[in-house]
Amino acid sequence: MTFELHPKKRHQRLNDSLLRYLPAKVALPLTIIFALVPASLSFQNANLDAVESISKAESETPEIWADAPRFEIDEDDLKRHINFLASDSIEGREAGSPGGQAAAAYIVSELQKYGLEPGAASQDFYQEFGNGYRNILAVIPGAEPDQQQTTDTSREEEFIVIGSHYDHVGYGNSKNSLGPLGQIHNGADDNASGTAMLLELAQSIMNRKEKPTRSILFAFWDAEERGLVGSRHWVANPTCGLEQVKFYFNYDMVGRLKDEGLEVYGIRTAFGIQKQLVRNNHSPSLRLLYNWDNKGDSDHYPFYKKRIPYLMLHTGKHEDYHRPSDDAQLINYEGLVNLTQLSARLLWDESNRSAPSQFRQKSISESEFVRSGIQSRTGSFTERLGLTVIRPEGKEDLVEVRQVYQQSPASTAGLQTGDQILNFGNLPIDSVIFETLVLRVESPVAVTYVRPPSTERQKVMIRLSGNPQLLGVNLHFDSAEPGAATIIRVRPNSPAHFAQLENSDVIWSINGHWPEKREDFFKVLATIPRDQKQLSLVIEREGKLREINVNLWPDSDVLEN
CATH class of the missing domain: 2.30.42.10 (PDZ domain)
Incomplete structure (x- = not known):
């Protein structure tokens, strides 16, 4: 994640298992010092005869959870990826550095092993740009039209892009580190965790016999820590038409899942994202913290600026953020497995839905400030009767009026404090909460009461305010x-x-x-x-x-x- 304002590490040499990921021209390691509110409505059940009944199609009962396959997510694989990408030997994966190139070579070797197709020009996995920077692009093609069992022949030409940056800040400097400087910043959470997740998702989907109906482009961005350079470059020089990109998933710092919950961004950028998310959030269900801000602090932002809907999951910043202490042993691997399972279901769902998501223009003007304003609005309740009651001890068949509000239906009907209500319409006083009776009955209603010390029953018709x-x-x-x-x-x-x-x-x-x-x-x-x-x-x-x-x-x- 782009920068916002332990013991010193030894600078280890690259071992033999890591040397093979270095570019040929760099045979030896180098030491480098250097993210609407309509009126409130009551839940009403009025004028039922005037409303047509729901259709048979509407009445069918789906399961609570979305219909998605289970994906095999291997915790050992996630550990293997992070342990390599966050090792001291590749010196913090700074963009354009030998360590960064070693990380890129490792990612490409994994993608080739899983069988993904190259996603850059000229059948290459690399999209080169800038000062030795390289985005890594790989594709799982969408199913052929005859396999889709649909007459829509264009879905395979649509893309879901899923991205994560693989670079970090190397040894850190005054512009990108919270210190201490001059030590290797391994970036296990930022963002070896997101990179490992993408690799595991790619493998898991490739292992399925059934393929998605839309093509999936896996993008491993370089130079994110220099200002989203890699994702900005791709959006300016896309390897497919931007109009073909129907949704973007972004994973940045996903390795420190806590009880406080999972931060969710982009939830407003298309219709129905929240429903899609919660119906896939199970086994286990994670606590979700929605944030309506669309900040330019990660690789979702260039896509958002092009009005492409996105979803970004983020486990939150921590005391090791952009410090040398962001190491692999601090990753919550159980949480990362659960988050990868959720992400696999979301990716599969989005890749196979009948109609693609559409960007929601109103999201441009929405923010956390707008959300907090909605949450602070509670609306007011209509006082249908306009009185409060108590149930005298030992008297289950009546309620006693404790207070009558001025200019209320009860006051207009002449009810007074101390009156004892015996019947409320044809509904029983002795078995149902009185407030529920007032809430549910139609107006007008016949009320039978006595006014002690008299025992004479009196009956009055009261026209209640509002609807049942x-x-x-x-x-x-x-x-x-x-x-x-x-x-x-x-x-x-x-x-x-x-x-x-x-x-x-x-x-x-x-x-x-x-x-x-x-x-x-x-x-x-x-x-x-x-x-x-x-x-x-x-x-x-x-x-x-x-x-x-x-x-x-x-x-x-x-x-x-």
Whole structure:
């Protein structure tokens, strides 16, 4: 990752196993000193008869997880790659240096062993530029049209590009190191980890009998640490038409996965990326930290500037960033295996989807500042009745009015503090949370009450404010993720409250239906009978999908629990 403002290492000689990766003209090692908000909506279930039921196709229930094959990821291979690329013997892989060229030769030898095709001009793996710099390009061609089982003959000519820079900063200098200077900066995490991941992904996909329908270009960028020079050069001098590039994956510093989670960038640059990501995030599910900024600090940026959607996964900076202490023994290899599995599923999914991703123009004006603004908006709840109640001890068949709000439906109907409500429409007071009754009933509603010390029953019709609600939440609908709804507020003592739904939870599925757009979301709600007791949701919390069953008619016992 480009630079932002232990004991001294011995400068080892190249051993015999490393010498073979040096260019012929450098026989001996040299010592070098030197990254929209619509109005808040209530989860409503009103005017159900006016909404057509969902079609049979919409009602089919897919699995929670995306349908992707399992890829064999070898931890020993990842270790082997990183141990070589981050060894003292190649002296920090500085762009244009003998060590950098040795790293490039190693990468090409692995790609040749796996059977990938050269991706540069003249059937070469190298794209040379600048002061001895070399991008490394390799291709897995897309399946032939007859193998695709489709009439679309152009998909094999479309490319998914997956990239990682393989250079580092050598011995470091005052412009690219946090010190100490003059010592080998091995860059195990930055970015031997991303390079090792790409090699393992290439091998894993080549080992599959089934090939992707789109071609995959594996790009190992040089001179990233000098200002994204390698990826900028390729974008200016592409080896395929830029219009053929439908998506870009970037991996930079992916070797230090922590409990805090995995940073995710580019999530807004195409429609549906978040859904695609969370449905592939399993075995295990990683905590995902979305970031809406599109910074120019890694190789995704030249693609983003050309309006190509991208996704960048990043395990975060650390105290060894751009220091000599960024060594191989500090890599979280178990985390890297899990992250490589996730990346393989995402790459396969993107390579085989029926229609390519389209760049989302609104992402240009979105940022972390915009995201924080959305998260701070909670909206307000409509007070349908306008009073609060308590349930007197030992009296399960009534609730007592504790407070009546001014100018509320309850106040207009003449209810007062101390009144005891016996019946609320035709729904039982003694078994269901009163707040749920108020939330769910149609208006107007007949309310039967007594006013102590009198025992005379009185009945009044009350016209409630707002529409009936199913869960008791306010929602935000995101234009980048059609069909999903993010909870921005949970009403106390509502079905959502007792199901432990939380702000920022994303509702993806309702009773097995995965809406594709906002209109479908409400069509699904329209099919839910008023007397249904349970609702099954698939929600996302911090990037992890989970199934939650909501009791739509919570009883009074839940208050005690």
